[in-house]
Amino acid sequence: MAGADLKAKIAARAEVLGFAATGFTRASLPPERRRWLQDFLTAGHHGTMGWMAERAEQRADPQMLWPEALSVISLGFSYAPGMDSLENLRKPEVGNISVYARNRDYHDIIKGKLKHLAQYIAALGEGVKVFVDTAPVMEKPLAEQAGLGWQGKHTNLVSREHGSWLFLGEIFTTLDIAPDTPAEDHCGTCHACLSACPTDAFPAPYRLDARRCISYLTIEHDGPIPEEFRIAMGNRIYGCDDCLAVCPWNKFAAAGHEVKLHHREDLTAPLLAELALLDDAAFREKFSGSPVKRSGRNRFVRNVAIAIGNSAAPALLPSALALAADENAMVAEAGAWAVRRLSLN
Numbered sequence: 001m002a003g004a005d006l007k008a009k010i011a012a013r014a015e016v017l018g019f020a021a022t023g024f025t026r027a028s029l030p031p032e033r034r035r036w037l038q039d040f041l042t043a044g045h046h047g048t049m050g051w052m053a054e055r056a057e058q059r060a061d062p063q064m065l066w067p068e069a070l071s072v073i074s075l076g077f078s079y080a081p082g083m084d085s086l087e088n089l090r091k092p093e094v095g096n097i098s099v100y101a102r103n104r105d106y107h108d109i110i111k112g113k114l115k116h117l118a119q120y121i122a123a124l125g126e127g128v129k130v131f132v133d134t135a136p137v138m139e140k141p142l143a144e145q146a147g148l149g150w151q152g153k154h155t156n157l158v159s160r161e162h163g164s165w166l167f168l169g170e171i172f173t174t175l176d177i178a179p180d181t182p183a184e185d186h187c188g189t190c191h192a193c194l195s196a197c198p199t200d201a202f203p204a205p206y207r208l209d210a211r212r213c214i215s216y217l218t219i220e221h222d223g224p225i226p227e228e229f230r231i232a233m234g235n236r237i238y239g240c241d242d243c244l245a246v247c248p249w250n251k252f253a254a255a256g257h258e259v260k261l262h263h264r265e266d267l268t269a270p271l272l273a274e275l276a277l278l279d280d281a282a283f284r285e286k287f288s289g290s291p292v293k294r295s296g297r298n299r300f301v302r303n304v305a306i307a308i309g310n311s312a313a314p315a316l317l318p319s320a321l322a323l324a325a326d327e328n329a330m331v332a333e334a335g336a337w338a339v340r341r342l343s344l345n
Ligand code: B12
Pocket: 033, 036, 037, 040, 049, 098, 099, 100, 132, 133, 134, 135, 136, 137, 138, 139, 140, 141, 151, 154, 155, 156, 157, 158, 164, 165, 166, 167, 168, 169, 205, 206, 207, 208, 210, 213, 215, 216, 220, 238, 239, 240, 241, 243, 244
């Protein structure tokens, strides 16, 4: 079994590549994780993310995904913003894009780095596969098991050093590595994240109903945003950071170093009036290489319309009227809602 020496070498290489945290665990998860995933799916908390249910067996058990895998190297990459990520919420004329999406797509950045690190292990004659976000892998429980941090009450991984601001990635390998000690829960009696959620998306601590989460509603959900969440969305037009931002463990987090994740000036506090003008071509050009591109123009501009409706800014009425006349029915419906809201002011 590979011991401390090799682990230290792998961790040192990971650090040079920019990873903030590295941990090692077995390629397995305890049965309660499968049960909790199943409870989540049975309750329908995944909404229209049907892909979560389709490969649930593989998600709950790394060896169902790759039977030869013996170990998992879990890696955390910091995107700590180094500023108040809730600042935009006090500026109704701008749209708030979640801090993780204000520059390049983290999937591309982290995948490249994982492949680089995996080459080192492959050179030892071992099998490797790298994952970040999109594979049927339960990244948070694996990271907790590998000692990177614990799944907080907001369900994301919290680290004592990097707070709630870590992206996660993994290298599955046939290498037999001595596992690290799992992290302990340090949430204690705190419930700041649960209280901060604008849409009351936590039915209980450690459980999220994605259908109520603004991140899901603005990024994953196609079609009209259900009326009950529109006002609570405020000006959040892509993702949401509220439950992460209020976590007291963030106070130890130094700002992330990756330049490709540093906030683009035009995406830090973009004017709603300008975003409302984006047609398909302009949207693609503006968000080339950005995670925002994945949601597509219509969903994004639908969110912009809702934010305009919540702005209470009469100056944005012409933008709302233009969106109400949009060719896309989903955008036009949101635009009409915005016109009605602004007309009430
Ligand atoms: C689906 C998904 C979403 C969905 C659902 C989120 C969710 N919490 O499930 C939506 C679209 C809402 C979403 C939003 C976000 N996401 Co997301 N998402 C994922 C994805 C693809 C799968 C997560 C998953 O497996 N969910 C299924 C549920 C059942 O699993 P779970 O959250 O681990 O739930 C556990 C708890 O509920 C717990 N549990 C249940 N009952 C009980 C009871 C007790 C007593 C206890 C102790 C525990 C417990 O057990 C479950 C199993 O471990 C992962 C990537 C991946 N492949 O893992 C990224 C991932 C979780 N997302 C990520 C991010 C950054 C976000 C956002 C912050 C983005 C944003 N700013 O808008 C938000 C955060 C919202 C939030 N509070 O979770 C990061 C999180 C990094 C981290 N530090 O944890 C990940 C890991 C992507 C990555 N590679 O970095 N996401």
